[in-house]
Amino acid sequence: xxxxxxxxxxxxxxxxxxxxxxxxxxxxxxxxLCHHDDLCVAGNCRVCVVEQLGGKAxxxxxxxxxxxxxxxxxxxxxxxxxxxxxxxxxLSEHNADCTKCYKNGMCELQNLSNEFCVGDHLFLELIDLxxxxxxxxxxxxxxxxxxxxxxxxxxxxxxxxxGVNALTVAHKGENQKISTFEDLSMAExxxxxxxxxxxxxxxxxxxxxxxxxxxxxxxxxxxxHVVVQTAPAVxxxxxxxxxxxxxxxxxxxxxxxxxxxxFDSVLDTDFSADLTIMEEGTELLxxxxxxxxxxxxxxxxxxxxxxxxxxxKFIEHSFPEYLPNVSTCKSPQQMFGxxxxxxxxxxxxxxxxxxxxxxxxxxxxxxxxxxxxxxRSSGYKDVDYVLTTRELARMIKQAGxxxxxxxxxxxxxxxxxxxxxxxxFGATGGVMEAALRTAYEIITGREVPFENLNIxxxxxxxxxxxxxxxxxxxxxxxxxxxxxxxxxxxxxGLVNARKLMNAVKSGELEVHFIEVMACPxxxxxxxxxxxxxxxKIRKKRTEAIYAEDMSMKIRKSHENPEIIRIYKEFLGEPLxxxxxxxxxxxxxxxxxx
Amino acid sequence: MEHxxxxxxxxxxxxxxxxEILEKIVKMEPDAICQEVLESDLKGRGxxxxxxxxxxxxxxxxxxxxxxxxxxxxxGEPGTFKDREILDQVxxxxxxxxxxxxxxxxxxxxxVYLRGEYKFLIxxxxxxxxxxxxxxxxxxxxxxxxxxxxxxxxxxxEESALFESIEGRRGEPRNKPPYPTSIGLFGKPTAINNVETxxxxxxxxxxxxSHFKELGTKDSRGSKVFSVSGDTPKSGIFELELGMSxxxxxxxxxxxxxxxxxxxGASGFCVPRKRFEETIIGFEGVPTGxxxxxxxSTRSMYNVLHNYLDFFTEESCGQCTPCRVGCQQLLKxxxxxxxxxxxSKYLDELVKLAKTMxxxxxxxxxxxxxxxxxxxxxxxxxxxxx
Ligand SMILES: Cc1cc2nc3c(=O)[nH]c(=O)nc-3n(C[C@H](O)[C@H](O)[C@H](O)COP(=O)(O)O)c2cc1C
Ligand code: SF4
Numbered sequence: 020x021x022x023x024x025x026x027x028x029x030x031x032x033x034x035x036x037x038x039x040x041x042x043x044x045x046x047x048x049x050x051x052l053c054h055h056d057d058l059c060v061a062g063n064c065r066v067c068v069v070e071q072l073g074g075k076a077x078x079x080x081x082x083x084x085x086x087x088x089x090x091x092x093x094x095x096x097x098x099x100x101x102x103x104x105x106x107x108x109x110l111s112e113h114n115a116d117c118t119k120c121y122k123n124g125m126c127e128l129q130n131l132s133n134e135f136c137v138g139d140h141l142f143l144e145l146i147d148l149x150x151x152x153x154x155x156x157x158x159x160x161x162x163x164x165x166x167x168x169x170x171x172x173x174x175x176x177x178x179x180x181x182g183v184n185a186l187t188v189a190h191k192g193e194n195q196k197i198s199t200f201e202d203l204s205m206a207e208x209x210x211x212x213x214x215x216x217x218x219x220x221x222x223x224x225x226x227x228x229x230x231x232x233x234x235x236x237x238x239x240x241x242x243x244h245v246v247v248q249t250a251p252a253v254x255x256x257x258x259x260x261x262x263x264x265x266x267x268x269x270x271x272x273x274x275x276x277x278x279x280x281x282f283d284s285v286l287d288t289d290f291s292a293d294l295t296i297m298e299e300g301t302e303l304l305x306x307x308x309x310x311x312x313x314x315x316x317x318x319x320x321x322x323x324x325x326x327x328x329x330x331x332k333f334i335e336h337s338f339p340e341y342l343p344n345v346s347t348c349k350s351p352q353q354m355f356g357x358x359x360x361x362x363x364x365x366x367x368x369x370x371x372x373x374x375x376x377x378x379x380x381x382x383x384x385x386x387x388x389x390x391x392x393x394x395r396s397s398g399y400k401d402v403d404y405v406l407t408t409r410e411l412a413r414m415i416k417q418a419g420x421x422x423x424x425x426x427x428x429x430x431x432x433x434x435x436x437x438x439x440x441x442x443x444f445g446a447t448g449g450v451m452e453a454a455l456r457t458a459y460e461i462i463t464g465r466e467v468p469f470e471n472l473n474i475x476x477x478x479x480x481x482x483x484x485x486x487x488x489x490x491x492x493x494x495x496x497x498x499x500x501x502x503x504x505x506x507x508x509x510x511x512g513l514v515n516a517r518k519l520m521n522a523v524k525s526g527e528l529e530v531h532f533i534e535v536m537a538c539p540x541x542x543x544x545x546x547x548x549x550x551x552x553x554x555k556i557r558k559k560r561t562e563a564i565y566a567e568d569m570s571m572k573i574r575k576s577h578e579n580p581e582i583i584r585i586y587k588e589f590l591g592e593p594l595x596x597x598x599x600x601x602x603x604x605x606x607x608x609x610x611x612x
Numbered sequence: 613m614e615h616x617x618x619x620x621x622x623x624x625x626x627x628x629x630x631x632e633i634l635e636k637i638v639k640m641e642p643d644a645i646c647q648e649v650l651e652s653d654l655k656g657r658g659x660x661x662x663x664x665x666x667x668x669x670x671x672x673x674x675x676x677x678x679x680x681x682x683x684x685x686x687x688g689e690p691g692t693f694k695d696r697e698i699l700d701q702v703x704x705x706x707x708x709x710x711x712x713x714x715x716x717x718x719x720x721x722x723x724v725y726l727r728g729e730y731k732f733l734i735x736x737x738x739x740x741x742x743x744x745x746x747x748x749x750x751x752x753x754x755x756x757x758x759x760x761x762x763x764x765x766x767x768x769x770e771e772s773a774l775f776e777s778i779e780g781r782r783g784e785p786r787n788k789p790p791y792p793t794s795i796g797l798f799g800k801p802t803a804i805n806n807v808e809t810x811x812x813x814x815x816x817x818x819x820x821x822s823h824f825k826e827l828g829t830k831d832s833r834g835s836k837v838f839s840v841s842g843d844t845p846k847s848g849i850f851e852l853e854l855g856m857s858x859x860x861x862x863x864x865x866x867x868x869x870x871x872x873x874x875x876x877g878a879s880g881f882c883v884p885r886k887r888f889e890e891t892i893i894g895f896e897g898v899p900t901g902x903x904x905x906x907x908x909s910t911r912s913m914y915n916v917l918h919n920y921l922d923f924f925t926e927e928s929c930g931q932c933t934p935c936r937v938g939c940q941q942l943l944k945x946x947x948x949x950x951x952x953x954x955x956s957k958y959l960d961e962l963v964k965l966a967k968t969m970x971x972x973x974x975x976x977x978x979x980x981x982x983x984x985x986x987x988x989x990x991x992x993x994x995x996x997x998x
Contacts, residue, residue: 062787063931068972076979077971082787097971101934104968108937141961142941143948169930188782188931191765193940195930 023089038069038091039080047093050102050131052109053170054081055219056553057539058179064170065105066131070095077101104141106131111142113222114151114165120223125550127221128168156206158228158390159383159546160214167197167224173216180539182514183333185210197224200612209336209611211513213329213537214383214407214546227383227547230404231414237375237403238281245375246363247282248355248434249273251289252381252445252542253408255563259549259556260412261422266559268567271427276415277379278428284367287430288378289437291355292444292453293576294585295326298602299348299450300458300576301593303532304497312499319343321508321523321530324450326350328388329537329546331606333513338520339608344533347603351444352378352385353394356401357601358434362589366433371397377404379411381445381545384537393604407547436581439472439567439574446564447511447541448477448484451534455488455507457577462490462497472574478565480540480554482515483508483522485530506530512539618864619853621827621835623815624808625701630708631747633817637715638751645716646672649813652821653833658684658769658806659876659901660976664813667803670793671717674801681713681722681755682778682797682804686762686769688727689877690923691903694837695807697849699726699733702811703740707757709810711748712817714755717803722757725774728764766927770975771796771804773929784929785975806901808837829855832894836902842874843867843908857897859888861904869908872991877903878920879980882913884991913992914950920984921946928977935978938969942985949997956997959989 022031025038025045032041037060042049053064062082069080072090077097092098109128117123151165169188174197177186185208189198199208217225237245258267277285303322309315325331325346334341349357355378360371378385382405388394389402406414415422430436440456443449452474459467467474467488476486487506493499508530510519516535522528538544540557543564573579590597637645650665671679683706687695699706710722726733737759748755760778762768768777772786775797796802805813812834816824828834832854841847844865862870873883875891875898883891883898891897893904907916921943930936945962948954966982973979989996 060787061931062974063933065933065972065974075971079787079974084789100964101968101972104938104965105933105972108933108941111941112937142965143944143954145937145940145944168933169936171931188784191767191930192924192926192928192936193930194926195928195936 021085021087023085023087023091025091026093032085036085037081038078038083038085038089039067041085042069042080042091042093049080049093050134051081052127052131052168052221053172055172055175057219058172058175061171061175064109064168066102068098068101068105069093070098103135106135107139107141109168112145113168114146114148114163120166121226121229122223126223154204155228156204157210157212157387158206159212159386160205160210160217161226161228162205163224164196166222168222169195169197170221171197172219172221173197173225176215176219180215180512180514181211181213181537182517183209183211186216211329211332211537212384212387213513215538217383217546218548218550218552227407227410228386229410230386230406231410234377234404234406234414237377242373243375244283244369244373245281245377246284246286246359247277247377247379248286248288248291248352249277249379250352250381250445250542251292251442251564252545252548252560253379253411255445255543255560255567256381256408256548257412260409261415265556266563268563270567271429272422272425274430275425275428276420276422279420280414280418282377284431286355286433286435287437287441288351288355289441289444290434290579290581291351291358292441293438293579293582294354294602295348295351296440296453296457296576297582297586297593298598299324299346300454300461302346302348303454304458304461305594307531308499311503321533322346323533323535326444326450327535327537327542328382328384329513330516330535332384332387332609333516333537334520335607335609336611337517338524341520342606342608345606347605349394349602349604350388352380352405353388353401353604354602355434356389356394357397358585360397360399360401361601362585363434371399375403376401377406378402379406379408381408381542381548382538383407383546385547396601409547409549412549432581434581436579438576438579439569439571440576441579442567442571443564445542446478446561447536448479448509448534449541449564451477451507451509451532453576454532456575459488459490460575460577462493462500464494471569473565477507477509480558482512483510483519485528505532507532507534509534511536511541513537618856618860621851621853623835624698624811624837624851627702628705628708628814628818630704630744633708633814634711634747634751634753636817637712638753640715642672642716642718645712645817648821649716649816652816652824654809654812654816654824655832655895656806657808657812657836657901659689659879659899661895661899664805664809667793667805668713668716670791671801671803674794676801678800679717679719680797680800680802681710681717681719682774682802683710683722683724683807683810684769684771684774684804685724685726685730685807686774687730687807688766688769689879689901689903690920691839691841691874691877691905692901693839694849694902696730696733698807698811698837699730699737703737704744705811705814706807707740707744709805709813710757711753711755712813713803713805713810715753717801719803720754720756722755723778723797724757724759725768725778726759726761728762731761734759765929767929767977770977773975774804775802784931785977787974808902827853829892829894829896831896836900838900838904839902840865840904840906842906843870843911844906854894856893857889858883858891858893861893862888862906865904866906867908870906871909871911872907872913874903874905874907874916874984876900876983877905878923878984879977881983882987882991913988913995914946917946917984917988917996918943924977924981932974932978934969935973935981938965938973938978939981941965942981946996956993959993959996963989
């Protein structure tokens with residue numbers, strides 16, 4: 020333990036603790052901008068400077084480990100003057116047109132500026148807006164350099180958490196900026212649209228492309244029938260934007276709010292998650308059969324999941340040779356969209372052209388996915404607009420809905436019934452767990468041999484997890500799997516996906532089935548989820564997801580009555596002709612530069 | 613205060629049989645080498661003036677089998693051109709200095725980080741390196757040197773940015789601590805020294821610490837190679853004993869009309885005529901990495917300052933706020949005062965800002981912008997305003 024004093028108060032902390040954390044322990048918050056719990060220390064914004072008695076220079080609290088006997092002042096004259104200068108300097112190169120900014124009221128620089136009452140405009144205005152254009156080419160991410168404070172949180176996110184390196188620092192001195200390869204737009208580079216950078220941008224430099232107005236217009240158009248689907252992770256995140264603690268489950272309130280917003284039908288992506296399990300599980304078993312029984316050497320194994328559009332774009336750029344391994348299943352969002360304008364419209368006797376399909380996603384990559392040219396198998400754009408969890412919260416605020424006081428409501432029917440298996444799609448390992456619950460039962464006729472159906476081996480926050488299930492006493496038609504140890508691997512965060520794929524490539528890891536979710540923690544940590552994010556918050560959301568699963572009456576996809584019905588009335592069988600037409604897709608090899 | 617007159621010295625460029633030095637050091641205990649250098653009071657010649665013996669001992673005391681010696685030959689400080697001459701004249705001595713350091717620290721690998729513009733030196737250095745490596749084999753001393761070229765960024769002379777650059781990343785300074793002697797190049801303990809520092813180590817091993825200490829003052833031992841430029845009839849490279857006053861220097865090198873001397877380049881201090889007498893060139897007064905630039909009465913100190921600020925505005929790596937934005941504010945600020953858009957009081961705000969930059973910047977670059985700014989604004993306020 021190391022003892023030191025913070026503003027004259029003694030504190031003992033473990034060796035290696037930063038001055039920032041030591042001060043926190045004494046209930047002194049030191050302001051920060053470039054610091055983020057999920058990222059390595061940068062120490063570049065210098066907002067967190069503190070004074071060490073006897074020292075000449077000020078220290079960056081986030082980057083300085085404590086030492087014995089240190090005497091730290093966090094609010095001395097020198098500190099206050101330097102801190103104010105730093106904030107003034109940042110504002111002088113910042114497009115501080117706050118009232119017109121998407122992040123108005125949610126901006127860390129704005130908060131600091133308020134706290135320190137800067138506004139004296141001590142220095143000259145350096146920014147010339149003529150030199151900036153907003154990059155709005157990507158359907159997911161909007162980048163506005165005029166708002167950038169060069170904290171490099173996005174760069175570190177893209178490198179450390181995602182291993183993508185789409186964002187990088189370019190040039191030096193006054194010209195230093197956060198840029199892309201050759202300064203191309205975000206739409207033209209290896210960006211996966213995961214939006215993790217947005218989650219960590221302290222200002223309005225990186226935000227989602229918003230489609231709020233389009234959705235409002237559709238809702239308010241009497242000729243349109245607007246259906247909305249909500250992804251599993253939204254229900255455990257939305258509350259944070261509306262005054263609830265992280266980990267609050269607000270499913271019922273959310274459904275109620277959506278109805279009040281005027282959506283004609285409030286449905287659940289969890290339904291199509293269950294459908295994904297049916298299709299993907301069958302696909303896996305088919306591939307296994309081809310490999311083990313037919314000894315077909317062309318079968319691509321391990322098979323990987325395809326629900327995460329960030330992962331899809333990543334593999335298209337970085338491991339195109341593995342595209343045959345990716346399940347051909349569309350993501351639950353896109354399956355839902357294709358069915359909304361076919362099956363749903365048919366049953367509800369609607370003209371597909373009058374149906375507008377909206378999805379609420381924890382994700383920004385879903386916006387890109389919905390815009391892919393492949394995603395029009397209904398003959399229309401399967402999903403018209405994708406809103407993030409954050410955008411939904413904004414809609415609720417715009418409509419003046421008192422969310423807190425809402426009564427819980429239930430999803431509408433036809434594509435609104437779901438299971439616990441669908442819900443856990445929102446957490447890393449969830450697709451794997453849901454698939455195993457169903458596949459094991461299809462093969463053996465028995466439930467998975469885990470207490471309460473909870474396959475804890477695939478859960479958790481470890482970047483890459485490997486687990487296996489021993490298959491025995493199969494049903495007649497699956498007897499070829501007798502004695503097979505079904506091996507699975509799970510990765511979340513693309514940097515871990517890369518590790519996993521490299522291990523597969525080198526032969527170091529041999530598995531049958533791989534689940535990848537592009538974002539840390541899975542969808543619940545997605546790029547469209549409430550800000551801030553950190554591991555603690557993500558763990559809270561994870562607990563909420565599993566609690567939601569436990570609370571469901573049905574917890575296996577194949578037991579979902581609406582799933583049984585849709586196969587009977589519309590699809591026929593998994594991987595059948597209709598499925599192929601509507602629920603499956605293909606991928607595109609992309610270059611890295 | 614001991615005053616010295618300008619005295620020329622010939623130790624750095626003296627031709628030395630490196631073989632003799634190597635013979636000597638392979639027989640010496642590593643700690644004895646550290647001790648000898650420590651006793652000489654040799655301070656780094658790259659600008660910061662850290663005691664070299666201490667640096668080596670810190671690195672030597674680190675456990676772990678991989679350590680590095682780095683020779684900082686980036687020589688980016690405006691007005692400094694002495695390392696080029698040293699590398700050109702006595703490259704063997706530089707390598708020899710690195711070998712001494714390697715023995716002292718326990719490093720098997722060394723890098724010379726050469727300023728990109730000095731590419732023309734490479735054939736000559738490679739030729740010398742072959743001989744050097746042969747000698748290493750002869751003495752059974754396991755040490756190899758590799759040359760790496762910079763790409764023209766001033767910041768890559770800063771030690772941790774230099775490591776980043778060698779490692780293949782963007783040259784941005786790291787947080788300190790940890791210091792290079794514990795976590796340096798490729799995360800390993802590293803002793804990094806200026807070209808000239810390493811040659812002084814050769815001198816010390818050859819003649820002994822006590823001989824080295826005969827020159828200079830208590831705080832600034834030995835001699836120093838100066839790069840003299842500006843309004844002088846005698847520009848060039850001179851090895852001089854440390855401890856002279858600016859006045860003595862100007863008497864030797866001035867053109868009779870010197871109004872100011874910029875000691876230590878853009879990151880150094882401007883000494884006005886009225887301070888010549890009292891200012892010692894050395895660690896007790898104004899330290900210098902070698903650059904001595906003389907200005908006579910025909911020079912506009914506004915232009916001089918503008919030039920330095922322009923330099924820093926471009927050469928800041930840009931990662932930390934006080935330096936990246938501060939430099940621009942100082943530059944645009946003096947322009948605004950000159951134009952009359954801001955009144956002279958604004959200069960006081962800028963001086964305060966320069967103080968913040970000194971205290972709050974991440975690395976030596978941002979921390980030293982205030983040196984030139986403060987000293988020029990303080991002493992030549994009229995020239996800045998009118
Ligand atoms: C911006 C900046 C540029 C520097 N450039 C050089 C350089 O070109 N050459 C050099 O030897 N030291 C340079 N230094 C100092 C080095 O960081 C380091 O202190 C020095 O190489 C240590 O060697 P020494 O102890 O032998 O002086 C620079 C420092 C800063 C902050
Ligand atoms: S002080 Fe300047 S050069 Fe040094 S880290 Fe900060 S921005 Fe970069």
